[in-house]
Amino acid sequence: MTSPxxxxxxxxxxxxxxxxxxxxxxxxxxxxxxxxxxSPIFGIKVTEFEALLRAAR
Known part of the structure; x- marks a missing residue:
């Protein structure tokens, strides 16, 4: 399912x-x-995005 x-x-x-x-x-x-x-859409797995956010913090 796609969210808004x-x-x-x-x-x-x-x-x-x-x-x-x-x-x-x-x-x-x-x-x-x-x-x-x-706009082009950049897609990434949710778990990988969460790891990116943790690393950025």
Missing amino acids: WRKARRSNDAGANCVEARTNEGAFEVRDSKLGEE
Whole structure:
């Protein structure tokens, strides 16, 4: 099941740092919200994304 796109909290309305994310059948997907449907989608397994977040912290 695919969840709706959610805009990142750190995104702003001035057009900078705009990222949206969703889960899609066990994967985590990220896209540039400024490009909307035209944006390429970066997909990664949820477990791998969680590991990336832990490493970034």
